Amino acid sequence: TTRVVAGVGVPQxxxxxxxxxxxxxxxxxxxxxxxxxxxxxxAKALAAGADTVMLGSLLAGVD
Structure with a gap:
């Protein structure tokens, strides 16, 4: 992930x-x-306070 490679960022x-x-x-x-x-x-994202989630690769079935 970009966060891991760059060494900066906040966990989702x-x-x-x-x-x-x-x-x-x-x-x-x-x-x-x-x-x-x-x-x-x-479920975790919604429980953390998100109103909705984007599901690009999860729905597309690609890595």
């Missing part, structure tokens, strides 16, 4: 939780995009 779950906290009180939706590899990752 933490980023979602931080964004959800920052968006509280605003009319904003949190969309989790990236890092969704397994169906359980969808």
């Amino acid at each position: 779950l933490s980023a979602i939780a931080d964004a959800a906290e920052a968006a509280r009180g605003y009319d904003a939706c949190i969309i989790a995009d990236g890092g969704i590899q397994f169906s359980g990752d969808i």
